[in-house]
Amino acid sequence: MGIKITKKCIGCGVCVDVCPYSAIMIIEGMAVVEGHCTLCGACAEACLEQAIIIDRPAVKPVAEQDKDQWRGVWVFVETHGTDTSPVSYELLGEGRKLADRLKTDLSAIVLGDGSYKTDDLFARGADKVYSAAHPYLADLDTEICSLALLECINRYKPEIVLAGATSFGRTVMPKVAATLETGLTADCTGLDIDKEKGLLLQTRPTFGGNLMATIVCPDRRPQMATVRPHVFKQPEINGSSQGEKIDVQLAGNLTSRISLLDRVVELVAGEKLEDADIIVAGGRGLGSTEGFEHVKELARLLKGAVGASRAVVDEGWVPYSHQVGQTGKTVCPKLYIACGISGAIQHLAGMQTSDRIVAINRDPDAPIFDVADYGIVGDVKEVLPLLISSLKKEFGQA
Ligand SMILES: Cc1cc2nc3c(=O)[nH]c(=O)nc-3n(C[C@H](O)[C@H](O)[C@H](O)COP(=O)(O)OP(=O)(O)OC[C@H]3O[C@@H](n4cnc5c(N)ncnc54)[C@H](O)[C@@H]3O)c2cc1C
Ligand code: SF4
Ligand code: SF4
Structure with missing residues (x-):
């Protein structure tokens, strides 16, 4: 496993501009890769000379017959104590439409210390709420939350998982997707279902916003996406607070390298x-x-x-x-x-x-x-x- 620059390199520097980790540089007219390269592949895609070879093990597709085990649309609900992040409501509205198109359930997944009241999530469209409560989840430590979400996904196997592109969602979801070796489309501006294949169509701006790309994840499960706040409208409250609540007992080892030193409240002058x-x-x-x-x-x-x-x-x-x-x-x-x-x-x-x-x-x-x-x-x-x-x-x- 590794990255190799071949003699085709002409030292044009395109790879240097696209590397998100500043891990490649031009030395004496040739690209040279540094030790902190993550093998993300961005440079190899951009190199017009096809001078970069990345050698990494191929991810095995989920077998066709096993894909049926993955059912339902999940929205990862971001909570702060007893409050709900508005983007989670927005995603429940959009998730409802996707679940209806797939003729499947919409579920909310909630992590926390157990103080959060989940009834509201049914009124916003969820058929089920998975609630994983643990004292370690109270501080929303992203490492612990990633482990908890991972355990829930592995146990219940949703086919789609959506989360808000907040700083919390943007930290947790890539960790979970990388561990599951599945795709994650960040900052989507549109979600839909492919009528023929039933795949999640994840649309987001690309090439500096000049093009819209629709991305699919055909081979791995779950299909994962984040959406920025306010891209979708919040759904109407339907008055019902009925649904199935599943209390998830976490069995995994919830350890973290993060220690919380202090909480600082952001002060904003005027309206946010x-x-x-x-x-x-x-x-x-x-x-x-x-x-x-x-x-x-x-x-x-x-x-x-x-x-x-x-x-x-x-x-x-x-x-x-x-x-x-x-x-x-x-x-x-x-x-x-x-x-x-x-x-x-x-x-x-x-x-x-x-x-x-x-x-x-x-x-x-x-x-x-x-x-x-x-x-x-x-x-x-x-x-x-x-x-x-x-x-x-x-x-x-x-
Ligand atoms: C990767 C990427 C990400 C980007 N992200 C963002 C982003 O998040 N947000 C963002 O805004 N831009 C972003 N941009 C930049 C974006 O492409 C534009 O350059 C930017 O929005 C232009 O800002 P502007 O409209 O204020 O300025 P200009 O494009 O310079 O437009 C000024 C306008 O003011 C009008 N005008 C001039 N004088 C007057 C006057 N006296 N009275 C009335 N009208 C007048 C002109 O007709 C013109 O339409 C991004 C670009 C890239 C490549
Ligand atoms: S983009 Fe390709 S040709 Fe250009 S410097 Fe990088 S490796 Fe060499
Ligand atoms: S593979 Fe990714 S991290 Fe490594 S040099 Fe290329 S762009 Fe940078």
Whole structure:
């Protein structure tokens, strides 16, 4: 098992750019791999000269007759004490649709110390709730949770496992998928079922957001995916709190290399972007930090949160925590006002499911108008002060 650079290498450096682990470099016109290479294969795929050979044991496909043992759609419900992460509800809504298409059960899997009340999960569409309670799960240690989820998956064999692409989900799910030697598609923006083969169709942006790829995992089970918060809407509460609850007794050794030293609560000034009903977002069209102040003032007047395009974050006008889009936050407010934002696909990926989108841009052909419900073609530096002063009059402010 290993990686080999052959004489075909021309030293172009493409592999260096794609390696996510900075494990390859060019020395004297040839690629050279360092010891911390994970054999992920990204460089071999990118090398046009086919100069990289990766030798690793092939993963054995699950035999066709054994695939039937894997049944049902699972949503990994992220809990914080007695609270539920909203993305878990969103996934129950989407998981319900997938389970109906497959004519199978939708189950929620909950890990914790046992204090969490699971009734709500039935009302959001789950047929079953698997609840694994253990004192060691109270701190949401990702190593222990990975071991617990792994044990549950191995025991009950779901065909699909979904989780939120939160920092917790993004840590637990790859560990579990790697141990099970199955595929995991991160940050999906669409999920569906292939009508003929019954496979999970996992759609996500690729090539810097310029293409959408639909990924399938035909040979291994379970099929696993994470989805970012706010990509899907929360399901209606159906009033029923009926369903089957299975208390899982964990038998495995729940050990961890992590020790929890302290908990620090994140302090956010004003409304949190992800939770805001109204977002006023600014782009490079505002021209400067001073121009961006109009966005902040409008957000304050509307009691909303401030969003930004990546261009603005790169300029240093606002911190990264305000960035909306593929590499920022995904939001779904009732109202999204985009000021001087072009509407690049990477920005749209984070906000296009907003209920109402208002765009202000001086270019009538700006792509943001393709997703906007209302568009104002004009200079933000003129439109925003007008909007602010008329709202101030409306709200009786000086
Ligand atoms: C891998 C990758 C990930 C990315 N992730 C993100 C992401 O998460 N979020 C994100 O936002 N971007 C992201 N980007 C960048 C994205 O491609 C765009 O470059 C970025 O969104 C552009 O920001 P902008 O619309 O503010 O700026 P510009 O593209 O420069 O657009 C400015 C707009 O303002 C308009 N304008 C100019 N002056 C005025 C004026 N006076 N009045 C009114 N309108 C005016 C212009 O017509 C133009 O439409 C990513 C790119 C890559 C490659
Ligand atoms: S991409 Fe291929 S040809 Fe280019 S430096 Fe890397 S190994 Fe060599
Ligand atoms: S296999 Fe992956 S980690 Fe190793 S050098 Fe190539 S891209 Fe980097």
